[in-house]
Amino acid sequence: MELVIVSDTHGDRAILESIQQQHPHADAYLYAGDSELAASDSIFETYQAVQGNMDFDAFPMTRTIEVAGITVFMTHGHRFGVNFDLTQLIAAGQEVGAQLIVFGHTHQLGVERHDNMVVLNPGSISQPRGQFADIGGTYAVVTGNRHALNVQYLNRQSQVQPELSRTFTLV
Known part of the structure; x- marks a missing residue:
């Protein structure tokens, strides 16, 4: 299973096309909000998107999808208080039985495990923004199965940032 996860392009449609071209065989392309594009844009025939605080078209606020036996809960995060803590976001993920929760909004990459x-x-x-802003923009590629997820962060040139890679075992 391979998921390509992007957020907060703020009008940069070309980067979404470039990322898709770099990962032509992904099982799903997830977009965590703030595209500033129309929901009818053809890019969203590929990317499954949620509405960010800078999106003014009809995107869903959350999505729950299943890919290769992994339940993914996705939202932009602004309505879940992610600038303060992840409590509301984690509760929403638990409610749908998610193994992977995806969000954006803060413009800061991060990955951690909470329960399972x-x-x-x-x-x-x-x-x-934040500690890794000097990379110049990032997206994530998640591979794995119901037992383990491997997370890699890539820069705008689709180069893996090995120091940010993590593997998480799922129960």
């Missing part, structure tokens, strides 16, 4: 869930922010591909 991996909580992941791919960072902003176009306007990165």
